[in-house]
Amino acid sequence: xxxxxxxxxxxxxxxxxxxxxxxxxxxxxxxxxxxxxxxxxxxxxxxxxxxxxxxxxxxxxxxxxxxxxxxxxxxxxxxxxxxxxxxxxxxxxxxxxxxxxxxxxxxxxxxxxxxxxxxxxxxxxxxxxxxxxxxxxxxxxxxxxxxxxxxxxxxxxxxxxxxxxxxxxxxxxxxxxxxxxxxxxxxxxxxxxxxxxxxxxxxxxxxxxxxxxxxxxxxxxxxxxxxxxxxxxxxxxxxxxxxxxxxxxxxxxxxxxxxxxxxxxxxxxxxxxxxxxxxxxxxxxxxxxxxxxxxxxxxxxxxxxxxxxxxxxxxxxxxxxxxxxxxxxxxxxxxxxxxxxxx
Amino acid sequence: xxxxxxxxxxxxxxxxxxxxxxxxxxxxxxxxxxxxxxxxxxxxxxxxxxxxxxxxxxxxxxxxxxxxxxxxxxxxxxxxxxxxxxxxxxxxxxxxxxxxxxxxxxxxxxxxxxxxxxxxxxxxxxxxxxxxxxxxxxxxxxxxxxxxxxxxxxxxxxxxxxxxxxxxxxxxxxxxxxxxxxxxxxxxxxxxxxxxxxxxxxxxxxxxxxxxxxxxxxxxxxxxxxxxxxxxxxxxxxxxxxxxxxxxxxxxxxxxxxxxxxxxxxxxxxxxxxxxxxxxxxxxxxxxxxxxxxxxxxxxxxxxxxxx
Numbered sequence: 001x002x003x004x005x006x007x008x009x010x011x012x013x014x015x016x017x018x019x020x021x022x023x024x025x026x027x028x029x030x031x032x033x034x035x036x037x038x039x040x041x042x043x044x045x046x047x048x049x050x051x052x053x054x055x056x057x058x059x060x061x062x063x064x065x066x067x068x069x070x071x072x073x074x075x076x077x078x079x080x081x082x083x084x085x086x087x088x089x090x091x092x093x094x095x096x097x098x099x100x101x102x103x104x105x106x107x108x109x110x111x112x113x114x115x116x117x118x119x120x121x122x123x124x125x126x127x128x129x130x131x132x133x134x135x136x137x138x139x140x141x142x143x144x145x146x147x148x149x150x151x152x153x154x155x156x157x158x159x160x161x162x163x164x165x166x167x168x169x170x171x172x173x174x175x176x177x178x179x180x181x182x183x184x185x186x187x188x189x190x191x192x193x194x195x196x197x198x199x200x201x202x203x204x205x206x207x208x209x210x211x212x213x214x215x216x217x218x219x220x221x222x223x224x225x226x227x228x229x230x231x232x233x234x235x236x237x238x239x240x241x242x243x244x245x246x247x248x249x250x251x252x253x254x255x256x257x258x259x260x261x262x263x264x265x266x267x268x269x270x271x272x273x274x275x276x277x278x279x280x281x282x283x284x285x286x287x288x289x290x291x292x293x294x295x296x297x298x299x300x301x302x303x304x305x306x307x308x309x310x311x312x313x314x315x316x317x318x319x320x321x322x323x324x325x326x327x328x329x330x331x332x333x334x335x336x337x338x339x340x341x342x343x
Numbered sequence: 344x345x346x347x348x349x350x351x352x353x354x355x356x357x358x359x360x361x362x363x364x365x366x367x368x369x370x371x372x373x374x375x376x377x378x379x380x381x382x383x384x385x386x387x388x389x390x391x392x393x394x395x396x397x398x399x400x401x402x403x404x405x406x407x408x409x410x411x412x413x414x415x416x417x418x419x420x421x422x423x424x425x426x427x428x429x430x431x432x433x434x435x436x437x438x439x440x441x442x443x444x445x446x447x448x449x450x451x452x453x454x455x456x457x458x459x460x461x462x463x464x465x466x467x468x469x470x471x472x473x474x475x476x477x478x479x480x481x482x483x484x485x486x487x488x489x490x491x492x493x494x495x496x497x498x499x500x501x502x503x504x505x506x507x508x509x510x511x512x513x514x515x516x517x518x519x520x521x522x523x524x525x526x527x528x529x530x531x532x533x534x535x536x537x538x539x540x541x542x543x544x545x546x547x548x549x550x551x552x553x554x555x556x557x558x559x560x561x562x563x564x565x566x567x568x569x570x571x572x573x574x575x576x577x578x579x580x581x582x583x584x585x586x587x588x589x590x591x592x593x594x595x596x597x598x599x600x601x602x603x604x605x606x607x608x609x610x611x612x613x614x615x616x617x618x619x620x621x622x623x624x625x626x627x628x629x630x631x632x633x634x635x636x637x638x639x640x641x642x643x644x645x646x647x648x649x650x651x
Contacts, residue, residue: 001449005444005447005448008443008444008445008447009444009447011440012433012436012440012444015435015436016433016435019435019471020435136407176433177434179430179431180427180429180430180431181431181432181433182398183427183430184403184425184427184430184432184487185448186397187395187396187397187418187420187425187427188425188445188448188449188491189417189420189421189448189449189450189491291481304622333640343397
């Protein structure tokens, strides 16, 4: 009894991949390290304290002690000359002088200074015994889904799906062409479509592991979670994998050497790393460029991943970018089949 | 005439810089082992790849097992087995996995384990292809060609670069395949391989057949059954042995010495020694042997097979 060629071809490709430690590293470990590094670099920090100073005077010590209790301020005591100097050069945002009552010296056009003025006055008034007339409550907003890491993880996931999709399909094909293995394969009754489909299926096998790995990691370490439906999310990842495998197949369809295919891959991928909103939003690009940017497959994938992960979007909301992905994948696959060079 | 396994007429394939195949006719009977013999660049590989349906010919007709590549390619693929000149299988797969993969392409075929035993690869069953020796890789290539239980086996330079023991092992595999009724078409630039394995041989040069027949017939085409090769110091000129003796049929330059074709060694050798000594030259080496296909090639083209 023997199994169908499509299954054998897929198994072969999966085996080849998992027996290549470098490939496993780039697909699984590298995105995690990147997420970790960027996640820590841009983690949410409490707002910086605003530097202010109290000029030496009769009440200076007392005021300084009161101001030090404010979590928004970082207070120092300076000589009047030093203090004036530092205010002028912007090293402090507010200077408190005065012999009997506090005199706030600041530049009202600076938002920091205005905040410091309010915070400092509040701290001094409370220290002097003022009580709040109305009891107010605070709710601090730092919701999941609005932090930088929440923006970053879908972008990295999209970038990773692009990179591994294109490399995972393109590299082994060019390698097999160089080794004349493709020629040997078409000397058998193997269906050409089976070979190309096996590249897709094996790719989708890795994709499941790759996505789960990154998502579980981001959830455990950064508390990033998928707000939308997990099934929608999973199918979206498969569509993304399909689109980029198609592009990878097309890029590799005629390349005769690894160097040639590497150059072409970079030519395709680098503009998308920059334009497609992986690390920062493409909203900063000029309006005229946006329709083109949105037509890029990575932009479409990133937008729909963010919509599902952060905003809990469903298929209706992401129909447009998903359509873009499907068209890219289908057109590239069809073109690749036509121009593919087996020898 | 027995039924043809392979039949081609007036095959031509021109590349911009070379006429790789230039009007070739071949008829290979079922059950026959046929050899394409020729130097590198003679057009052997292009010819065999046209017959294998991998390279389209510019013109000419090809029938394999009575079928045309243009119409019945898939059926033909089921019935032939191919070993290309330079296939590298995936290094990361094992011998068994590679054979199982190839087995899956054929509707009918041989069990990979049986085949590994038959080709002495069973000890390497679970070794990665990347770890195999040259001879083992070549046996794997032949195993992949045999796994679909083909009627015709195409082997392009199956033993090039192999050590003598590996060559012998492969020859035995080919002999066993033939014993089962299979047809073999192989290319080689080793005469001993062609003489030993092939029923008939076509000697190819510049894309054309320059001699065709059984090994014995081809050797008989040489005007003389014996060959003398010698070198001398200083070298001598060809005119010196022009009237050497009755059974002298001609000479060809080999390296910095000469190759002479003669009927009788007993008559020619003493006379040659005398002539060389008389010229004031000294013999450095002198060897004799019964004529081979190599000598035929030298006689036909003035060049040697291996480095022509």
